[in-house]
Amino acid sequence: MTTSSTTQQSLLIEGLCVTYRGRVEALKDVSLTLYPGQSLAIAGRSGSGKSTLAACILGLLGPRAVVKGRVVVAGIDVNQATKDELRRLRGRVVGYVGQNPYAAFDPLFRLGFQLEEACVADDVAVADALRLAGLEPTRGLLRSYPHELSGGMLQRAQLAAAILNRPSLLVLDEPTGALDPVSRLALARLIQDLRAKMTLVLITHDIGLAARLAEDIAFLHDGRVVACGKTAQVLAHPGVEEVHALLSAWRRTSGVA
Amino acid sequence: MNALGLEVRGAVTYLQKSPGVPVLRGLDLTVRPGAAHGVVGPSGSGKSTLIRAILGLLRLDAGEITVGDQRVAGLRGASLARMVGLVPQDAAGALDPSKPLWWSLTEGLRIHRMASRARCLEVAASLLCRVGLDEGLMNRLPRELSGGQAQRVCIARALALEVGLILADEPTSALDPYLEAEVMDVLRSAATGATLLLVTHSLSVVATWCDDVTVLSEGQAVETGPVGRVLGAPVHPVTAELVKATKAMWTAEA
Numbered sequence: 001m002t003t004s005s006t007t008q009q010s011l012l013i014e015g016l017c018v019t020y021r022g023r024v025e026a027l028k029d030v031s032l033t034l035y036p037g038q039s040l041a042i043a044g045r046s047g048s049g050k051s052t053l054a055a056c057i058l059g060l061l062g063p064r065a066v067v068k069g070r071v072v073v074a075g076i077d078v079n080q081a082t083k084d085e086l087r088r089l090r091g092r093v094v095g096y097v098g099q100n101p102y103a104a105f106d107p108l109f110r111l112g113f114q115l116e117e118a119c120v121a122d123d124v125a126v127a128d129a130l131r132l133a134g135l136e137p138t139r140g141l142l143r144s145y146p147h148e149l150s151g152g153m154l155q156r157a158q159l160a161a162a163i164l165n166r167p168s169l170l171v172l173d174e175p176t177g178a179l180d181p182v183s184r185l186a187l188a189r190l191i192q193d194l195r196a197k198m199t200l201v202l203i204t205h206d207i208g209l210a211a212r213l214a215e216d217i218a219f220l221h222d223g224r225v226v227a228c229g230k231t232a233q234v235l236a237h238p239g240v241e242e243v244h245a246l247l248s249a250w251r252r253t254s255g256v257a
Numbered sequence: 258m259n260a261l262g263l264e265v266r267g268a269v270t271y272l273q274k275s276p277g278v279p280v281l282r283g284l285d286l287t288v289r290p291g292a293a294h295g296v297v298g299p300s301g302s303g304k305s306t307l308i309r310a311i312l313g314l315l316r317l318d319a320g321e322i323t324v325g326d327q328r329v330a331g332l333r334g335a336s337l338a339r340m341v342g343l344v345p346q347d348a349a350g351a352l353d354p355s356k357p358l359w360w361s362l363t364e365g366l367r368i369h370r371m372a373s374r375a376r377c378l379e380v381a382a383s384l385l386c387r388v389g390l391d392e393g394l395m396n397r398l399p400r401e402l403s404g405g406q407a408q409r410v411c412i413a414r415a416l417a418l419e420v421g422l423i424l425a426d427e428p429t430s431a432l433d434p435y436l437e438a439e440v441m442d443v444l445r446s447a448a449t450g451a452t453l454l455l456v457t458h459s460l461s462v463v464a465t466w467c468d469d470v471t472v473l474s475e476g477q478a479v480e481t482g483p484v485g486r487v488l489g490a491p492v493h494p495v496t497a498e499l500v501k502a503t504k505a506m507w508t509a510e511a
Contacts (some may be wrong), residue, residue, distance in 0.1 A: 178430065180458045
């Protein structure tokens with residue numbers, strides 16, 4: 001379902017409510033708009049609805065979830081989309097990077113095969129995507145099985161897979177959660193460079209990562225957006241008590257005074 | 258049981274599939290009894306392998322590990338289990354999904370024939386209290402817990418056998434900062450009276466909750482000492498790089 005008013009936005013979420021099993025309200029009346037080239041961090045505590053929001057953008061909520069409201073990604077209304085539209089949406093319109101690098105690939109197939117299989121263009125696109133993700137597309141790398149690569153390399157490979165078909169929107173769900181500080185910084189820098197090429201939605205409870213990568217930030221608490229605005233401003237003047245509490249906890253665990 | 262020290266001397270172990278490359282290459286580590294000791298290092302530096310070796314889950318090709326005054330290699334699994342406890346990274350995945358929490362919490366006690374069923378329920382209740390959870394949770398199933406609760410249950414389970422050494426492998430990396438602080442506080446106070454070896458990616462967690470720290474790189478301990486000294490004035494380049502990357506992450510736009 002395409003309307004002229006929605007085609008300009010990369011992502012439009014209007015009055016989104018999600019209820020699981022008829023009783024757990026994961027999202028309550030969430031509205032967000034993202035224009036091409038924008039980068040938005042979605043922060044909040046565990047259980048605040050962050051990952052549900054990501055699942056909504058990709059149309060991945062199962063039959064047990066009741067969804068109200070609209071999610072429109074590059075002109076496609078996710079909740080009304082046909083199977084074919086959804087297939088095109090995932091990977092070609094929206095790229096997705098999850099938290100666990102080990103769960104991103106099939107352990108039985110070589111990395112190169114898996115990337116080529118997912119790619120709509122040619123081998124050059126695979127090599128380009130790997131380079132953009134900070135990996136040199138050597139024969140050795142392409143012939144590796146997932147378990148032969150470190151977590152940091154796999155996470156970069158996952159990023160390559162996500163941008164392989166040049167999506168206009170990239171959704172990252174805790175992309176650096178499982179990485180050591182050095183690989184984490186390296187990945188953060190790569191994502192930073194991708195901002196010029198695509199719209200970014202970064203789901204994280206790592207406020208430092210959000211501050212580094214996202215121009216705008218929305219805090220979810222208990223399924224609602226409790227604060228939203230320019231990242232620097234929201235972090236400097238949290239206003240709401242929930243955001244303030246999360247920021248102090250983060251300062252404690254991240255060792256920043 | 259009293260806090261047990263840990264001594265790792267020249268530990269060497271090879272991965273089965275690539276026999277040429279040792280994962281631990283002569284690793285030395287001394288943990289004082291009663292200390293909270295952090296182990297940090299890049300991915301692939303041998304942190305998890307070290308934990309597996311201390312738990313007796315893999316055989317060393319050279320070197321030896323001593324817990325208290327006993328060599329791990331010479332101990333039966335059952336004896337080792339009464340000295341060393343583990344808090345895993347994936348808490349929810351470490352609890353039997355089909356069993357209520359009291360069952361998981363006291364499984365060790367039953368295996369070691371240390372408690373009757375009635376006694377198990379009592380123990381489970383007191384363990385849950387020790388980690389700040391309501392004892393009413395003991396009849397719940399793991400899937401009914403939040404991430405933070407599941408991790409507290411795993412801490413409680415590690416305490417069940419009153420071990421002298423608690424190993425924690427990335428216990429908070431799946432939690433949000435708020436829960437991370439909460440769970441680390443619980444772990445630190447629960448481990449009072451025991452020694453705590455904490456493997457983590459996070460230098461900040463080490464800085465806030467540990468006394469000593471050892472930095473691993475490519476299967477060797479490259480730097481070790483009090484947290485303030487090692488993180489404040491790192492000597493080895495690997496430590497310096499970790500500290501630098503951690504700081505750079507928080508300081509804006511470079």
